[in-house]
Amino acid sequence: xxxxxxxxxxxxxxxxxxxxxxxxxxxxxxxxxxxxxxxxxxxxxxxxxxxxxxxxxxxxxxxxxxxxxxxxxxxxxxxxxxxxxxxxxxxxxxxxxxxxxxxxxxxxxxxxxxxxxxxxxxxxxxxxxxxxxxxxxxxxxxxxxxxxxxxxxxxxxxxxxxxxxxxxxxxxxxxxxxxxxxxxxxxxxxxxxxxxxxxxxxxxxxxxxxxxxxxxxxxxxxxxxxxxxxxxxxxxxxxxxxxxxxxxxxxxxxxxxxxxxxxxxxxxxxx
Amino acid sequence: xxxxxxxxxxxxxxxxxxxxxxxxxxxxxxxxxxxxxxxxxxxxxxxxxxxxxxxxxxxxxxxxxxxxxxxxxxxxxxxxxxxxxxxxxxxxxxxxxxxxxxxxxxxxxxxxxxxxxxxxxxxxxxxxxxxxxxxxxxxxxxxxxxxxxxxxxxxxxxxxxxxxxxxxxxxxxxxxxxxxxxxxxxxxxxxxxxxxxxxxxxxxxxxxxxxxxxxxxxxxxxxxxxxxxxxxxxxxxxxxxxxxxxxxxxxxxxxxxxxxxxxxxxxxxxxxxxxxxxxxxxxxxxxxxxxxxxxxxxxxxxxxxxxxxxxxxxxxxxxxxxxxxxxxxxxxxxxxxxxxxxxxxxxxxxxxxxxxxxxxxxxxxxxxxxxxxxxxxxxxx
Amino acid sequence: xxxxxxxxxxxxxxxxxxxxxxxxxxxxxxxxxxxxxxxxxxxxxxxxxxxxxxxxxxxxxxxxxxxxxxxxxxxxxxxxxxxxxxxxxxxxxxxxxxxxxxxxxxxxxxxxxxxxxxxxxxxxxxxxxxxxxxxxxxxxxxxxxxxxxxxxxxxxxxxxxxxxxxxxxxxxxxxxxxxxxxxxxx
Numbered sequence: 052x053x054x055x056x057x058x059x060x061x062x063x064x065x066x067x068x069x070x071x072x073x074x075x076x077x078x079x080x081x082x083x084x085x086x087x088x089x090x091x092x093x094x095x096x097x098x099x100x101x102x103x104x105x106x107x108x109x110x111x112x113x114x115x116x117x118x119x120x121x122x123x124x125x126x127x128x129x130x131x132x133x134x135x136x137x138x139x140x141x142x143x144x145x146x147x148x149x150x151x152x153x154x155x156x157x158x159x160x161x162x163x164x165x166x167x168x169x170x171x172x173x174x175x176x177x178x179x180x181x182x183x184x185x186x187x188x189x190x191x192x193x194x195x196x197x198x199x200x201x202x203x204x205x206x207x208x209x210x211x212x213x214x215x216x217x218x219x220x221x222x223x224x225x226x227x228x229x230x231x232x233x234x235x236x237x238x239x240x241x242x243x244x245x246x247x248x249x250x251x252x253x254x255x256x257x258x259x260x261x262x263x264x265x266x267x268x269x270x271x272x273x274x275x276x277x278x279x280x281x282x283x284x285x286x287x288x289x290x291x292x293x294x295x296x297x298x299x300x301x302x303x304x305x306x307x308x309x310x311x312x313x314x315x316x317x318x319x320x321x322x
Numbered sequence: 323x324x325x326x327x328x329x330x331x332x333x334x335x336x337x338x339x340x341x342x343x344x345x346x347x348x349x350x351x352x353x354x355x356x357x358x359x360x361x362x363x364x365x366x367x368x369x370x371x372x373x374x375x376x377x378x379x380x381x382x383x384x385x386x387x388x389x390x391x392x393x394x395x396x397x398x399x400x401x402x403x404x405x406x407x408x409x410x411x412x413x414x415x416x417x418x419x420x421x422x423x424x425x426x427x428x429x430x431x432x433x434x435x436x437x438x439x440x441x442x443x444x445x446x447x448x449x450x451x452x453x454x455x456x457x458x459x460x461x462x463x464x465x466x467x468x469x470x471x472x473x474x475x476x477x478x479x480x481x482x483x484x485x486x487x488x489x490x491x492x493x494x495x496x497x498x499x500x501x502x503x504x505x506x507x508x509x510x511x512x513x514x515x516x517x518x519x520x521x522x523x524x525x526x527x528x529x530x531x532x533x534x535x536x537x538x539x540x541x542x543x544x545x546x547x548x549x550x551x552x553x554x555x556x557x558x559x560x561x562x563x564x565x566x567x568x569x570x571x572x573x574x575x576x577x578x579x580x581x582x583x584x585x586x587x588x589x590x591x592x593x594x595x596x597x598x599x600x601x602x603x604x605x606x607x608x609x610x611x612x613x614x615x616x617x618x619x620x621x622x623x624x625x626x627x628x629x630x631x632x633x634x635x636x637x638x639x640x641x642x643x644x645x646x647x648x649x650x651x652x653x654x655x656x657x658x659x660x661x662x663x664x665x666x667x668x669x670x671x672x673x674x675x676x677x678x679x680x681x682x683x684x685x686x687x688x689x690x691x692x693x694x695x696x697x698x699x700x701x702x703x
Numbered sequence: 704x705x706x707x708x709x710x711x712x713x714x715x716x717x718x719x720x721x722x723x724x725x726x727x728x729x730x731x732x733x734x735x736x737x738x739x740x741x742x743x744x745x746x747x748x749x750x751x752x753x754x755x756x757x758x759x760x761x762x763x764x765x766x767x768x769x770x771x772x773x774x775x776x777x778x779x780x781x782x783x784x785x786x787x788x789x790x791x792x793x794x795x796x797x798x799x800x801x802x803x804x805x806x807x808x809x810x811x812x813x814x815x816x817x818x819x820x821x822x823x824x825x826x827x828x829x830x831x832x833x834x835x836x837x838x839x840x841x842x843x844x845x846x847x848x849x850x851x852x853x854x855x856x857x858x859x860x861x862x863x864x865x866x867x868x869x870x871x872x873x874x875x876x877x878x879x880x881x882x883x884x885x886x887x888x889x
Contacts, residue, residue, distance in 0.1 A: 060553075063564060093549045098393070109553060109564060114546040116396065117555035118389065119419050125386035129393025129401070130546065132377050133351050137397070137547050155389075158382035315372050322373075333728045443744055503767045504724055504740040506731050610767070617765035692766050 058082045058092070060112050067106055071257075071265025073224030073250035074104055074171060080227055081169065082111070084234035095138045098127040100147035103178045104171035104250070107142045121152025124159045127166050135308040140238065141168045145186040146176045149207050153185075160214035163242045164307035169234070170207060170245060173252035181255030192259040208247045212300045217242030219300035223249035225272035226296065236298065242306045249276070249294065334507045336500040337404075339471040340430055341366035342509070343478030344402055348517050349428070350376040351401035353390030355383055355409060358442040359498040360432035363404040384409040388416035388429070395420075395427045396554060398545025400482050402428035407436045410449055410456070417491050418457030419556045421579060424533070424541050426485035426520055428478070429493045432501040433609075435660075435687055444687030445498035447609055447660040453493045454638050460576055462583025464590060465493040465638040469612045471505045477635065483518040484590060488582055489540050495637065497660065499610035499689055523550055533561045535574070539582035587639040594633040597623060601630030603699060604648050604677075606657045606669050608634050611690050615658055618695035629699055637665070642672035649673035656699060658682040658690050707759040707846050708769035711836070712786050713778030713799075715744055715753040718833030723755030725837060725855045726847060730759050732858075733851030739767040752782060759846050774844050776836055777803055778818065787811075797839060799832075814843055814882045821874055831871035834860075838875015843883060849876060 059082070068074045085095070095113040099105035101120035108115035114137075118126045123141045131139045148156045148170050159166060175193055176182040183193035185205040192199055212219045218240040222230040230248065237244040249272060251257060253265045262268050279297035282290065334342065341363045344352070352371060354364040364380065371378040377394065381387040387403045394401040405413060410431045420427055433449045435441035440448075449456075453465040464484050468474040477494055485492040521542045523530050532552045533541045544550035557565040558572045566572065583590065594612075596619055598604060607615035612633040622629040632648055634641050645668075649655065654677050657666035666681045673679060682698045684690045709726070711719040720742045727740035742755045756769045774795040777783035780803050783796075787807045790796060798806060800815040816839060822832040834856060841852045853872060860868045 060564075092551060094547055096546050109555075112551055114551050115553045116393070116546075117553065117557070118392075119415055119556055122385060122389040122416065125381065125389030126393035128379065128381070128386070129351070129353055129390030129395075130397055131393075132353075132379055132390065133394035133399045133401070134397040134547055154382050155386050158386070311372070311377070315375075318372050331732075333724075333731055499741065499767065502742055504727055505764070505767070506737065613765045613767060620765075689766075689768055691768065691770055693770060 069254045071253040076224040080231040097140050098123045099142040102144040102147045104144040124155035139166045145172045146184045149185045157214040160211045160216040160243045162307040163304045167238045167244045171250045175256040177252040177255045211245035217304040218244035220298045221247045221296045223272045336471045336474040337362035339475040340478045343475040347479040347482035349400040351394035351399045353387045355387045357406045357409045360404045360406045384412035388413040391427045395425045404430035414457040420491040421461040423554045424489040428481045433497040441687045450664040462580040463638045467495045467609045471507045486518045486520045531561045532563045539578045591641045592635045596631035598630035602628040604652045605631045614692045617692040640668045645672035649676035654678040656680045709757045709774045711776045712754040712782035715751045720755045722833040722837045729847045729851040729855035733854050739764045826871050834871035835875040838872040839879040842876045842879025
């Protein structure tokens with residue numbers, strides 16, 4: 052059996068997540084993935100903002116930086132630009148990254164700075180009590196949308212791709228093996244890598260939206276996620292209500308810290 | 323770029339002198355966002371940093387700029403940002419973070435008038451109390467000021483040294499006049515500059531505690547990537563750096579954030595004095611207004627009025643003890659400032675009714691001139 | 704107090720702040736005296752009101768702004784009308800006669816030259832109006848040595864424009880000399 056203990060800060064357990072929450076599943080997948088990649092813990096920096104998912108770094112024994120709401124990517128940009136040799140992973144949520152931190156999200160993607168972003172999409176503001184978030188689906192109920200949300204949700208993967216990220220993928224906490232593989236790919240990719248992880252909140256979202264039992268959420272993920280291969284073969288009708296998972300976008304683009312190093316080299320040569 | 327007279331003497335604006343001071347201090351990271359009247363600091367460093375091994379980045383907004391600075395500082399670099407009123411407001415949350423997590427960094431605020439967008443190209447000193455209380459929560463604060471390009475150069479170095487010594491964000495408040503005035507700056511030999519670097523851990527990682535309780539109240543944060551894996555958070559934390567809800571631990575932390583500044587205030591506080599020894603009226607002025615006040619004092623003395631000038635170069639912590647001593651000596655204080663009395667309040671508090679406090683305020687975007695101060699003093703005397 | 708206060712005024716984009724910087728640099732760097740230069744400007748990069756001030760002294764300069772002008776240069780009517788009140792008795796007023804039609808009356812020494820026209824006609828470039836003006840001012844005020852200002856101009860202007868700037872400065876010096884001679888005759 053895989054031994055997680057060397058990678059975690061055991062003294063911080065039990066964790067704060069509710070029973071039925073998928074965030075612990077991501078934590079374990081993340082540990083297995085980084086173990087497989089042979090990343091040195093001293094050279095890994097995990098940065099997060101505010102929210103349930105943003106508590107992840109506290110449990111992982113690397114350099115960890117728990118920042119202000121929405122600003123993880125700004126702090127992470129400073130870390131990576133100052134020390135490009137460090138492996139920087141940002142853990143954030145849908146509200147943290149695409150509402151209050153939306154500007155940093157699109158600009159970090161535009162710069163294509165070599166940061167891996169694990170964006171846990173739980174469809175709600177979980178920690179503050181279930182308020183409507185940018186990914187809450189239209190019609191879903193939330194504590195600040197008691198009659199159902201009247202707003203359309205963000206396509207956060209599409210947003211990262213449009214802004215310039217060189218790698219965009221989507222995974223979920225039901226298809227765990229696949230999630231682990233996607234985390235590996237995202238970390239290995241040079242440039243801005245966005246991995247959207249569907250980890251629906253049972254407490255604040257599921258209960259309000261007829262999926263109060265965590266098993267129901269797992270079944271929903273099982274039944275609604277489809278692989279890219281399958282998606283390609285589906286008709287528009289069949290795609291209705293389904294969510295693609297896998298690698299959505301993977302291109303080579305100039306990376307920010309490389310470009311800065313090139314500039315430094317060019318200026319040296321001109322001197 | 324400023325014109326060189328020799329390697330050591332240059333004509334520079336205050337903003338250029340600030341940027342050069344940062345280089346002299348050993349700063350190697352700048353994260354900023356364009357804003358008048360501070361942008362020349364970013365422009366100067368965007369030209370210099372790629373050549374001297376530094377890292378420059380123009381972030382997507384003011385908040386991001388402050389975040390990038392904290393991130394860079396945690397890797398061990400000396401890092402700074404520069405802004406003006408509206409940007410200073412936006413940066414407050416992350417300045418509070420730097421206070422809470424005790425991350426050394428420098429924030430330059432080239433003040434303009436406010437509130438809101440206010441007067442982008444005109445001088446003011448309206449951010450003085452914001453530097454003290456701008457972010458939420460209780461904490462100790464260090465804020466410096468400067469009245470000339472030369473002093474801006476020196477105070478920028480000093481700001482970095484204080485930040486590294488006390489593990490805290492340090493604000494340097496100048497104003498549009500100082501930032502944009504071109505004047506002579508004599509640069510020291512950079513090898514002879516006294517530079518303070520933050521403490522590094524001496525114990526092995528196994529026994530390392532980033533926020534260990536020590537007599538000097540100052541934590542030891544190892545740069546990321548050096549083998550000391552720890553946690554940094556804006557939440558109340560214990561000496562391990564992890565969040566805590568223990569009332570004792572919380573109180574200890576919050577008290578320490580203030581105590582580390584208060585306890586060391588005599589090391590931090592600094593005031594310049596002009597003709598105060600026999601003064602009957604003392605002018606309290608800082609930043610560019612202090613220049614007018616100096617000229618006014620000379621003129622008043624020529625006319626037989628015993629005026630003197632107290633010019634704090636450190637605004638926070640406030641030099642209460644010094645003000646009280648002078649209040650016991652003089653009949654009255656005149657506090658001249660380009661706001662509606664932000665420092666006059668402090669002078670009133672500190673002087674404990676030992677002297678009468680008069681105010682000279684200007685908020686129309688124009689500087690306070692020497693004749694204005696002379697006129698006001700004559701009216702008071 | 705031994706202060707000599709100069710204000711260069713006009714509209715944004717006329718290069719007056721640069722001219723002020725050059726003058727201050729000339730005084731400090733090449734003449735070895737003391738000078739500070741300040742400015743105020745509006746939000747526009749072009750147009751709007753703009754002024755640059757240079758205070759020259761042999762000792763420390765505390766207040767960096769002008770209080771009582773020894774010399775006012777105005778390249779626009781608006782700036783001339785606005786700032787004339789700050790010019791001291793018997794102070795020097797230099798105006799671009801092409802732009803300033805309504806010259807204020809008073810106890811001033813007034814010098815008029817079609818400065819922007821000179822830049823266009825003699826140098827072929829309106830962009831050097833500021834340097835022509837600097838030449839006129841240098842000759843008339845006599846507070847900075849011509850050699851110092853020339854060196855300061857060359858240290859500041861973009862590479863490849865040294866010749867036209869030198870020519871512009873010489874034109875200014877010549878016209879300034881003519882204006883001085885004329886005023887002595889009258």
